[in-house]
Amino acid sequence: MTVLILLLLAVPAFALTLYPLFRPKPQATAVRSARDEEVADLHSRRDATYEALNDLKLEYQSGGLSEQDYRDLEGKYKDRAFALMKRLDSVATPKVVEDEIEKQVLRLRKVKKETSDAGAPGGTEDEIEKQIMRLRKVKTEGGGASVCPSCKAATRPGDRFCPGCGADLLPLPLACPSCKAEYQKGDRFCSKCGTRLAKV
Numbered sequence: 597m598t599v600l601i602l603l604l605l606a607v608p609a610f611a612l613t614l615y616p617l618f619r620p621k622p623q624a625t626a627v628r629s630a631r632d633e634e635v636a637d638l639h640s641r642r643d644a645t646y647e648a649l650n651d652l653k654l655e656y657q658s659g660g661l662s663e664q665d666y667r668d669l670e671g672k673y674k675d676r677a678f679a680l681m682k683r684l685d686s687v688a689t690p691k692v693v694e695d696e697i698e699k700q701v702l703r704l705r706k707v708k709k710e711t712s713d714a715g716a717p718g719g720t721e722d723e724i725e726k727q728i729m730r731l732r733k734v735k736t737e738g739g740g741a742s743v744c745p746s747c748k749a750a751t752r753p754g755d756r757f758c759p760g761c762g763a764d765l766l767p768l769p770l771a772c773p774s775c776k777a778e779y780q781k782g783d784r785f786c787s788k789c790g791t792r793l794a795k796v
Contacts, residue, residue: 631687638684645677646762678759685756707776 652673656666744751749760756765770779770793777788785792 635684635687638680638687642677642680642684645673645680649673649677674759681757681759681762685754703771703776 649670652661652666652669655661656663661669743749744758744760744763744765746763747758747761749758751758751765757763758765770781770783771777772779772786772789772791772793774791775786775789777786779786779793783793784795
């Protein structure tokens with residue numbers, strides 16, 4: 597009787613132990629992981645290039661490089677960083693931008709629902725739809741701006757990050773912590789609910 601109980605306990609335990617070795621692996625994971633590996637590799641190479649630029653600047657400031665050598669090497673590293681960022685944008689941005697837009701659309705629709713439940717006038721709905729159209733326009737045009745808001749460097753259509761300073765050219769809009777209404781940089785109070793806003 598004891599042997600029978602031990603067998604009843606051992607067989608399921610043995611089967612559970614071996615199950616992971618024999619179950620089929622999903623194909624989507626392999627495709628996704630290859631893309632993720634490429635993105636991770638591009639991030640690593642970009643970071644190494646930024647680090648090399650910083651090391652180059654320190655070397656120049658300490659007097660180890662002439663100005664001509666510094667400018668030549670800096671140009672090469674910046675070209676490499678730009679090419680890596682462009683490749684990274686082409687690999688990672690479409691999904692990232694879509695996810696970012698969808699998050700904002702969901703947030704705006706949530707605000708719409710909350711304000712419609714509270715009996716707010718129809719102007720909020722129009723404002724939300726304008727925001728959604730603006731976000732979708734950015735997606736179809738490829739994003740980017742003509743001048744970086746941080747460093748004022750020229751950018752090209754389709755750029756996701758500034759080639760001069762690396763700033764995000766499509767920042768998320770600021771939202772009030774109380775009512776989730778969008779506000780602009782420099783606003784001190786929410787125009788919808790009057791909540792004091794953090795300095796940005």
